[in-house]
Amino acid sequence: MSGGVEWALHCCVVLTSVDEPAPAARLAQLHDVSPSYLAKQLQALSGAGLIRSVQGKAGGYILARSPGSITVLDVVEAVDGPAPAFVCTEIRQRGPLATPPEACTTPCAIARTMAGAEQAWREALRSVSIADLASDVGSTNPGALAGISTWLRQV
Amino acid sequence: MSGGVEWALHCCVVLTSVDEPAPAARLAQLHDVSPSYLAKQLQALSGAGLIRSVQGKAGGYILARSPGSITVLDVVEAVDGPAPAFVCTEIRQRGPLATPPEACTTPCAIARTMAGAEQAWREALRSVSIADLASDVGSTNPGALAGISTWLRQV
DNA sequence: ACAATCTCGGACACTTTGTATCCGAGAACA
């Protein structure tokens, strides 16, 4: 999985506690990561409609929807792409003993197993929202988001 | 995920129906894939103890254990490595507002969510064995494994 | 109305991982 997913998730949690747009450069400074590369991830989130970009002098990024309606799966798919990790090559239809195409109406057992496992993974990520992550941070580290919110406003 | 996982799984299913060692080159010919690259995957399976290599003139690969005791997860971890897809960089401890290390006794909410999802994925793969895959092939395509078994013996 | 300044957006190099290949070491058979 792409490493930028972690950055994107942290940024979404941070954006929960701000109401004014936050510039990408400032978010990168907060996390001490590459500003240019973080911009790429934020672009992906913007393209997926999870966050909204505001251009101009006081521009930046803000959440496009309610934190409770954005799931972790949404962020992962936006950054890493919606393609599944396992893709069946249908090698059962290749080679000297290839099974005829008319007998391949359903996916093979291997493909079904992999698809089921990825479905379970996807479901687990869909059951957690950005709001859940933010509330967890608020309980384990009280006042952290408030401090970040004020810090983002400062010059 | 590495594409060689599919090849390795198909080879394990095929090895279910043979009792004599099957050479890697013949398995590659059966599936119409790169012989050299398939050899790499079989080496990984051999190193993990899932299959056993027999050198010499009538050598090849055979299953090291009962098909029911080898899970799909075993094969995936042997080929793709046991490392999890998501690795937490602990970026909460970086930047100007870094949380102190003494407050980071437990993994953050993001890391826990990802770990839980991967656990569900791993559990789904662990619940399916090579014997299950072979029996499925035997029911949807009767006689296929028998034909492969005889073909592997031929010159 | 206009210019200045700050923002995002996509196009451009570099590094790491995955893909594919080859030849040497070792064991069984004649």
Next chain:
DNA sequence: TGTTCTCGGATACAAAGTGTCCGAGATTGT
């Protein structure tokens, strides 16, 4: 004992991920 076949690790090639840059566009203030 020699031959032939096998696996095993070390070696090139390709693709995707990582990181960076500059131009297009909008807002703010004059």
